[in-house]
Amino acid sequence: MLFGRRRTWAMLAALALVPVLVAVAVRIEDPGRDGPPFLGSITSNGLFVSLTAMTVSIPLFLPLTVGVVAGDTIAGEASLGTLRYLLVAPAGRLRLLAVKMAGAAAFCLAAATTIALTGALVGAALFPVGPVTLLSGDTVGLGGYAVRLGLLVLYVALSLLGLSAVGLFISTLTTVPVGAMAATVVLAGAAQVLGQLPQLEVIHPWLFSAHWLGFADLLRSPLDLGSLGENALLQLAYLAVFGSLAYGRFTTKDVLS
Amino acid sequence: MRLSRRWIPALVAPVVVAAGAVTVPMVADADPGLPARTPQQVLELVATSTEDSFSGTVEQTSDLGLPDLSGLGGGEDGAGAAVELLTSSHTARVHVDGPERSRVQLLEQMSQRDLVRNGEDVWVYDSSEQTAVHTTLPEHEGHEPAQPEGTPAELAEQLLAGVDETTEVTVSGTDTVAGRPVYQLRLDPRTDATLVDFATLAVDAGTGLPLEVRVHAVGQQAPAFVVGFTELDLDTPDASLFEFTPPPGAEVGEQELPDHDGRDPGELPEGPRPEVSGEGWATVVELPVGGDVAAADKSGMLEQLTRPVEGGRALQTSLVSVLLTDDGRVLAGAVPVEQLAAAAR
Amino acid sequence: MTPQVGAPLAVETRGLSKVFGSQRAVDDVSLQVPRGSVFGFLGPNGSGKTTTIRILLGLAAATEGEVRLLGEPMPGRGAVVLPHVGALVEGPGFYPFLSGRDNLRRLDAADPTTTPRTRRTRVEEALERVGLSHAAAKKVHAYSLGMKQRLGLANALLRPRQLLVLDEPTNGLDPQGTREVRHLVRSLSEDGTTVFVSSHLLGEIEQMCDSTAVMSAGRLVWQGGMEALRAEGRARVRVRTPDVAEARACLAGLGLEPDLEGPALLAAPLVDGVATEQAVAALVAAGVRVRGVEVSGETLEDRYVALTGEGFDVAG
Numbered sequence: 001m002l003f004g005r006r007r008t009w010a011m012l013a014a015l016a017l018v019p020v021l022v023a024v025a026v027r028i029e030d031p032g033r034d035g036p037p038f039l040g041s042i043t044s045n046g047l048f049v050s051l052t053a054m055t056v057s058i059p060l061f062l063p064l065t066v067g068v069v070a071g072d073t074i075a076g077e078a079s080l081g082t083l084r085y086l087l088v089a090p091a092g093r094l095r096l097l098a099v100k101m102a103g104a105a106a107f108c109l110a111a112a113t114t115i116a117l118t119g120a121l122v123g124a125a126l127f128p129v130g131p132v133t134l135l136s137g138d139t140v141g142l143g144g145y146a147v148r149l150g151l152l153v154l155y156v157a158l159s160l161l162g163l164s165a166v167g168l169f170i171s172t173l174t175t176v177p178v179g180a181m182a183a184t185v186v187l188a189g190a191a192q193v194l195g196q197l198p199q200l201e202v203i204h205p206w207l208f209s210a211h212w213l214g215f216a217d218l219l220r221s222p223l224d225l226g227s228l229g230e231n232a233l234l235q236l237a238y239l240a241v242f243g244s245l246a247y248g249r250f251t252t253k254d255v256l257s
Numbered sequence: 258m259r260l261s262r263r264w265i266p267a268l269v270a271p272v273v274v275a276a277g278a279v280t281v282p283m284v285a286d287a288d289p290g291l292p293a294r295t296p297q298q299v300l301e302l303v304a305t306s307t308e309d310s311f312s313g314t315v316e317q318t319s320d321l322g323l324p325d326l327s328g329l330g331g332g333e334d335g336a337g338a339a340v341e342l343l344t345s346s347h348t349a350r351v352h353v354d355g356p357e358r359s360r361v362q363l364l365e366q367m368s369q370r371d372l373v374r375n376g377e378d379v380w381v382y383d384s385s386e387q388t389a390v391h392t393t394l395p396e397h398e399g400h401e402p403a404q405p406e407g408t409p410a411e412l413a414e415q416l417l418a419g420v421d422e423t424t425e426v427t428v429s430g431t432d433t434v435a436g437r438p439v440y441q442l443r444l445d446p447r448t449d450a451t452l453v454d455f456a457t458l459a460v461d462a463g464t465g466l467p468l469e470v471r472v473h474a475v476g477q478q479a480p481a482f483v484v485g486f487t488e489l490d491l492d493t494p495d496a497s498l499f500e501f502t503p504p505p506g507a508e509v510g511e512q513e514l515p516d517h518d519g520r521d522p523g524e525l526p527e528g529p530r531p532e533v534s535g536e537g538w539a540t541v542v543e544l545p546v547g548g549d550v551a552a553a554d555k556s557g558m559l560e561q562l563t564r565p566v567e568g569g570r571a572l573q574t575s576l577v578s579v580l581l582t583d584d585g586r587v588l589a590g591a592v593p594v595e596q597l598a599a600a601a602r
Numbered sequence: 603m604t605p606q607v608g609a610p611l612a613v614e615t616r617g618l619s620k621v622f623g624s625q626r627a628v629d630d631v632s633l634q635v636p637r638g639s640v641f642g643f644l645g646p647n648g649s650g651k652t653t654t655i656r657i658l659l660g661l662a663a664a665t666e667g668e669v670r671l672l673g674e675p676m677p678g679r680g681a682v683v684l685p686h687v688g689a690l691v692e693g694p695g696f697y698p699f700l701s702g703r704d705n706l707r708r709l710d711a712a713d714p715t716t717t718p719r720t721r722r723t724r725v726e727e728a729l730e731r732v733g734l735s736h737a738a739a740k741k742v743h744a745y746s747l748g749m750k751q752r753l754g755l756a757n758a759l760l761r762p763r764q765l766l767v768l769d770e771p772t773n774g775l776d777p778q779g780t781r782e783v784r785h786l787v788r789s790l791s792e793d794g795t796t797v798f799v800s801s802h803l804l805g806e807i808e809q810m811c812d813s814t815a816v817m818s819a820g821r822l823v824w825q826g827g828m829e830a831l832r833a834e835g836r837a838r839v840r841v842r843t844p845d846v847a848e849a850r851a852c853l854a855g856l857g858l859e860p861d862l863e864g865p866a867l868l869a870a871p872l873v874d875g876v877a878t879e880q881a882v883a884a885l886v887a888a889g890v891r892v893r894g895v896e897v898s899g900e901t902l903e904d905r906y907v908a909l910t911g912e913g914f915d916v917a918g
Contacts, residue, residue, distance in 0.1 A: 040387070072654060081692075085709055089712040089715070131505075135383075137382035216368075241270045244269070245267045246264050247263065
């Protein structure tokens, strides 16, 4: 359903544009050592396009698209008037919620995959490709890199799970999908701003965005899966808390739209 | 309105998450129930430690009462790097296989710095700069440091060397560090002239490895400086870790060894020989730099950090004070600024 | 598990109330809808019909009272009951970016008890039944309101149902479409389906239904057979006379409340204890020139207005 919708594909296309823009910009002008991480490595190895694109997409583009999808889950159905027909079908409120959350999670995975794959393809098309230098200075072959890129996609998709659960909950509060989307995106921004304030260091590890940029740990040798695990725990905690809030709200809510 | 039982999961989930977040570290930090030891016995444990192959994660945090300046982009010049080291937290992975082979990986968010030593070869690799610098160590010149620099072991040695009549050493109890049972050695300065309230050294009860150092400042609840292992694996690290080949595309350089052993990147550059006054915890180190130090500060960071005092500018942290005199001397010590000023006269 | 086939009532509520803030949208409603009937749920807009229907279908929770659908308590047994209930609630709701056919397939898939194998044929049959086969492949955003309404009906007919709940089913339909809906309801009823139709239009209910309930301001003001509603209306007596003033005084003396309906025509609803012949005798005795007397039953419309206390199409 989610993927039968033109808007979903438009958002994935917009995400695919990020690595393309990165690659084309670097092709036109060599950035040297400045700019976002990995950018300078692109000219010597096109595979770095994926990493640069991922780094620049995480703070804004990914939360934006995930916010749209997650905020739309229930509120979108309510505003179209389809929610009442789904419930009368009867879809079952818990089942509907689970399907919607699974859809949002699938989108997170699709979004991260889109950036990684487009980046690799565009990079390979415009620049030379070879063994990839990791942050530790070691190099891995294409196979090893593919494994790490796969883990990285998983990591980024996982990172967005907490935000999706928050969006799902917000979506059960309203029948105005745009409101739910905006609130979710604003929260994603707010979490990152809070993460920047040293005065709030105490709450930093509890923000859903705490490990968003920690995917670099997958590019070290020896491979460090610690932050992947921590991130997974954090995101699952968000999923549990906001998932059950959404359940409480949605199963007791009067569907009047 | 009565609360539907459908809200029960929403009430339970945060409690479970919070309980998990609280109890998991508590279980990990449970009192290991070790037999009582005297300070002498704990020190012997350290001295007789034969464990020289391990890998682990070391974390360092500081709470020196300084503003977080990591955003100012220091690290280019020596002063910036020092300030950065003082004010922000660091995580490093340490791999050690005997005294000859070690690798320290300083982890940053999107980059990493590696110090790899394999026998006589030392490589320093910086991923953000993509530079690899090679140094060849001279063959066994005097003693070899038993542990890589910057690890708890090194700091522990410094602390233990100072154990004399200036310091009261006790075993304050047992604890768990990096999942391992430890004895906590507590060092209390016998003087009031220092900013150091006390320091603790956690010694692995099984291996005798020093695992954590905490320094507490006078009048501050949280430790001012902590460096210690958060993970420790006693297996011998994979040999390939110590074989470093500069990656393609990296700028490779060769550095002649200065007078001293290769130092950690980010450490203050060493200049002329320092002068030492005072004793014990109240020791003041004086370093003639020459010229106006504050004027040489390009980033303006010193200007922000220091305050003007009689005869120069002073930096006061909860643990260490630094005085930059107008006549080009730098005085530092774990003492109040007033004492530095007195020493400068 | 199927709902109790033997339950005599398709819909039953007891003391149903729904409070929104300080407003009682539904107030102590006890409905009894016999199985196999075509039940008209009548009332002006805003009288609580749709809210009642939402509670029946488990979309909203009742503040007080109980609901049984096909003999099973709602919303507790919704998962068991609702597959046997087809519904059109407050207008159609569809994904504008999907075709009519895909919309039906998706809604059918939302019911975990349907068989995916027969989905294609069931969807086509439902489209055929509401006359939408020709537009099945069009995206719904290109549909007219009437077409959407038909698609909504098709959704209710995706599988054989024991009960159909149709909220204002002829909204947006042209007269031709309205007649088709009436036809559809009749034929469904002949197949044994209980049809619960809500409307604010008396004429529609009158033509389709055999029993009815009337809502007004959240309360159930009448319930029973259509014929009983018709019969319950009070008769009116009309007196044609040039002596209007005298006739009025005389009738008032009998306890009637006459109104002037024309230049020489008085009309009054009859009250208990006053027979038409008594009134005529009294008029003649009073010397009123009676030129004509006519007794007529009250129209259903009069009755409806009397029950709901307002005219049709009163919003609010």
